Amino acid sequence: MLKKTVFLDRDGTINEEVSYLHKAEDFRFLPGVVEGMKLLYEQGFQLVVITNQAGIGRGYYTEEDAERLHGYMREELRKQGILLQGIYYCPHHLEGLPPYNMDCSCRKPKAGLFYQAEWDMLLEERNSDGKTTAAIHSSYRLTAREEAELEEENRTFPDRKSWLSSSYMIGDKLLDCLAGKNFGVNPILLGTGYGKEELEKAKKEGKQDFSYFPTFLDAVKAIL
Known part of the structure; x- marks a missing residue:
């Protein structure tokens, strides 16, 4: 059985939006985020970060820089x-440098990173106290066949459908919400980062098929 999970965008959701952030000294948690994450964690939610990092593909920083951050x-x-x-994280961008200039399966709003996380969570080893034995930091490596198998299992297995309906994706962009929907979890748009602009865009397009909350802590309280 998979534990209920909150998938989180990074920039503009967890931390202040900084153009192509890759240095620890420029990292700042947004107000209420640590408090909210702790509430979720203490209530039994797994916390998984899903982030596009096109700066790697564009050559602004390396995968090692992202991993250090x-x-x-x-x-x-x-x-x-x-x-x-x-x-x-997805390091790819069509306008990037080789080998990252590709139409990948992991850049949000595609759901490849979600499937990778699901795959890892299904295979992970746990200690007797239920904690995972190793922290995961990964890009995308599933084959199309493996992803299709997971998608079919999510569609047909009652326990997996229950897990998806109890899980969420929180982000500050519509592509975060769409990625969550493409995977099958509940999408939440925040008013932090680019969220307010994205909300107005959704209203104009008549596509507000997500929950909206001004802050991370507001979203967490609604989830709980």
């Missing part, structure tokens, strides 16, 4: 008693 974020949360189940 994510290590810093993970450690700061650990100090507050919060375990990130996994951090998944």
Whole structure:
């Protein structure tokens, strides 16, 4: 059985929006985020970060830079008693540099990173106290066949459908919400980061098929 999960965008959702953020000294948690993540974690939710990192593909920073930043974020949360189940990132962009200039299966709003997280969570080993034995930091590596198998299982297995209906995607962009919908979890748009602009865009297009909350803590309280 998979545990209920909150998937989280990174920039503009967890931390302040900084153009092509890749240095720990530029990382700032948004107000209420750590408190909200702790509430979710203490109520039994797994926390998984799903983030597009086109700056890697464009050559602005490396995968190693992103991993160092994510290590810093993970450690700061650990100090507050919060375990990130996994951090998944897409380094690709069609206008990027080789080998990253590709039409990938992992860049949101596609759901490849969600399926990768699901795959890892199904295979992970746990200690006797229920904690995972290793932190996951991964890009996308599933084959199309493996992703299709997961999609079919999510569609047909009662326990997996129950897991999806109890899980959420929180982000500050419509592509975050669409990615969550494409995977099958409940999408939430925040008013932080680009969220207010994205909400107005959705209203004009008549496509407000997601929940909206001004802040991360507002969203967490609604989930709980």
